[in-house]
Amino acid sequence: MSTKLIDYDYNLPEELIGQHPAEPRDHSRLMAVDKKNETTEDKHFYDIIDYLKEGDVLVRNSTKVIPARLFGRKETGAVLEVLLLKRINLDTWECLVGHAKKLKLGQKVYIGNNNELIGELIEIKDDGNRIIKFSYEGVFEEVLDHLGKMPLPPYIVEALQDQSRYQTVYAIKGESVAAPTAGLHFTKELLKKIEDKGVTIVDIFLEVGLGTFRPVQTEDVLDHKMHEERFEIPKEACEIINRAKKEGRRIVAVGTTTVRALESAAKDDGTLEAESSSTDIFIYPGYRFKIIDALITNFHLPKSTLLMLVSAFSNREFMLKVYKEAVEKKYHFFSFGDAMFIY
Numbered sequence: 001m002s003t004k005l006i007d008y009d010y011n012l013p014e015e016l017i018g019q020h021p022a023e024p025r026d027h028s029r030l031m032a033v034d035k036k037n038e039t040t041e042d043k044h045f046y047d048i049i050d051y052l053k054e055g056d057v058l059v060r061n062s063t064k065v066i067p068a069r070l071f072g073r074k075e076t077g078a079v080l081e082v083l084l085l086k087r088i089n090l091d092t093w094e095c096l097v098g099h100a101k102k103l104k105l106g107q108k109v110y111i112g113n114n115n116e117l118i119g120e121l122i123e124i125k126d127d128g129n130r131i132i133k134f135s136y137e138g139v140f141e142e143v144l145d146h147l148g149k150m151p152l153p154p155y156i157v158e159a160l161q162d163q164s165r166y167q168t169v170y171a172i173k174g175e176s177v178a179a180p181t182a183g184l185h186f187t188k189e190l191l192k193k194i195e196d197k198g199v200t201i202v203d204i205f206l207e208v209g210l211g212t213f214r215p216v217q218t219e220d221v222l223d224h225k226m227h228e229e230r231f232e233i234p235k236e237a238c239e240i241i242n243r244a245k246k247e248g249r250r251i252v253a254v255g256t257t258t259v260r261a262l263e264s265a266a267k268d269d270g271t272l273e274a275e276s277s278s279t280d281i282f283i284y285p286g287y288r289f290k291i292i293d294a295l296i297t298n299f300h301l302p303k304s305t306l307l308m309l310v311s312a313f314s315n316r317e318f319m320l321k322v323y324k325e326a327v328e329k330k331y332h333f334f335s336f337g338d339a340m341f342i343y
Contacts, residue, residue: 001284001285001286001316002285002316003220003221003222003284004219004220004221005216005218005219005220005221005303006219006303007316008216008221008302008303008304008307008308008311008316009302009303010302010320010323010324010327011302011327012302012327012333013327016327016330016331016332016333016337017155017156017332017333017334017337018156018332018333018334018335018336018337018338019156019157019158019336020158020160020165020336021165021166021184021336022045022185022336022338024187025045025165025169025184025185025186025187026044026045026046026185026186026187026190027044027045027046028044028045028185028332028337028338028339029042029043029044029045029331029332029338029339030042030043030044030045030047030048030185030338030339030340030341031043031322031325031326031331031338031339031340031341032047032051032340032341032343033314033322033340033341033342033343034343035313035314035315035318035342035343038318038321040322040325042329045185045190045338045339046190048185048190048194048296048339048341049190049193049194049197051294051341051343052194052197052199052252053198053199053250054197054198054199055198055199055244055247055249055250056199056200056249056250056251056252056294057199057200057201057202057240057241057244057249057250057251057252058194058199058200058201058202058252058254059202059204059237059241059251059252059253059254059258059262059292060168060170060180060183060186060201060202060203060204060254060255060258061180061183061204061205061206061208061254061255061257061258061261062168062170062171062172062173062174062203062204062205063171063172063173063174063176063180063205063206063207063208063257064167064171064172064173064174064175064176065150065151065166065167065171065174065176065177065178065179065208066084066141066144066148066174066175066176066177067144067145067147067148067149067150067151067163068083068084068085068144068148068150068151068177069081069082069083069148069149069150069151070082070083070084070111070117070144070147070148070149071111071149072109072110072111072112072117072119073109073110074102074103074107074108074109074110075107075108075110078099078102080097080098080099080102080103080109081097081098081099082095082096082097082098082109082111082119082132083095083096083097083098083151083177083210084144084148084175084177085129085177085209085210086175086209087175088131090140091133091134091135091136091140092122092131092132092133092134093131093132093134094125094129094130094131095119095129095130095131095132096129096130096210097109097121097130097132100128100130103121103130104121105121105122105123105124106120106121106122107120107121108120108121109121109132111147112143112146112147116136116137116143116146116147117134117135117136117143117144117147118134118135118136119132119133119134120132120133120134120135149163150163150166150167151177151178151210152166152335153178153334153335155334155335156334156335156336165184166179166184166335167179168180168183168184168186169186169187169188169191170183170186170191170203172203172205173205174205174207175207176206176207176208176209177208177209177210178208178209178210178212178335179208179335180206180208180254180255180257180258181255181298181334181335181336182254182255182256182258182296182297182298182339183254183255184335184336185296185339186254199252200240200244202236202237202240202241203234203237204231204232204233204234204237204258204261204262205231205232205233205261206229206230206231206232206257206258206260206261206279207229207230207231208229208257209227209228209229210227211226211227211228211229212227212257212306214227215301215303215304216303216304216305221284221305221308222284224282224305225280226280226281226282226305227280228278228279228280229257229260229278229279229280230276230277230278231260231261231264231265231275231276231277231278231279232261232275232276233261233262233265233272233274233275233276234274235274237272237274238265238272238273238274241262241272241291242271242272245270245271245291250293250294251291251292251293251294252292252293252294252295252296252343253291253292253294253295253296254296255296255297255298256295256297256300256306256309256310259283259292259295259309259313260279260281260283260309261279262291262292263281263283263287263289263290263291263292264277264279264281265277266290266291267290268290270290270291272291282305282308283305283308283309283312284305284308284309284311284312285308285311285312285315285316286312287312289312289313292313293343294341294342294343295310295313295341295342295343296339296340296341297310297339297340297342298333298334298335298337298338298339298340299323299326299331299332299333299334299337299338299340300333300334301334307319307323310342313342314342322340326338326340
């Protein structure tokens with residue numbers, strides 16, 4: 001087991017970073033990765049149904065992404081970008097502010113042509129994040145839907161024509177500021193076919209934060225401090241998963257955020273209890289998985305905690321070979337990239 005950051009690096013040509021989602025969603029490519037036999041197959045995402053078995057439980061993160069990116073101006077007219085990160089209470093949010101030093105404590109930022117949203121900087125945190133209290137008329141979520149833009153990752157430089165494409169078709173609730181991107185490949189029709197095959201689909205929730213995109217800066221990965229994310233595993237989901245585990249059926253996780261929630265809530269005996277909590281779980285090689293048996297995921301950033309997670313689920317050397325093969329075969333990477341199924 002390596003804890004050196006350099007051992008989780010790989011060469012990725014910039015042109016392979018996916019800039020726009022596949023159309024239709026399930027026509028993205030899929031690399032099926034058999035971790036036991038160390039083999040791969042090249043497919044399309046709609047072929048995922050051939051790899052799922054009757055009796056499997058497909059667990060997905062049904063969080064909703066909010067249009068967290070806001071553009072406003074100070075009284076002086078200076079333009080500022082505000083990115084909502086985490087709700088503190090009804091009207092107060094922890095935020096990232098572009099050109100943050102321009103906004104002093106007590107100063108306001110005016111958002112919208114008619115100043116529909118006004119934010120006042122009330123605190124500067126040690127890590128540089130800002131606490132902003134908002135005033136508005138009506139319902140905050142409705143104002144945000146009107147004024148906000150989807151918070152696309154920094155490596156996506158092309159404009160998103162349809163905001164709904166950075167949202168899964170099964171998003172229910174939540175305040176995520178990044179999408180659980182493995183789920184973006186599913187269509188409603190594909191999900192119906194999967195259910196018709198005898199696969200049970202279960203919803204859990206984890207609010208995806210921007211920490212997902214934060215690169216690891218420490219040379220020894222064990223020195224890296226993970227970001228914290230809120231999650232909720234409903235009672236019904238626990239009962240379905242626990243029953244399946246007891247009967248020896250597979251738990252298939254859609255995305256690393258689903259893995260983080262499930263493994264955070266897992267007891268030592270491999271069972272789940274309904275939980276609503278926060279997690280800063282860090283999964284790297286050597287970790288013993290308690291819940292998941294197979295994983296649908298995208299291709300992750302070099303030196304990222306997510307690459308470490310999939311390396312823990314398979315093994316580092318084989319996973320880096322898989323990534324090298326994906327580069328050679330010109331798969332697309334990251335949020336709007338292609339998918340892999342590790343089983």
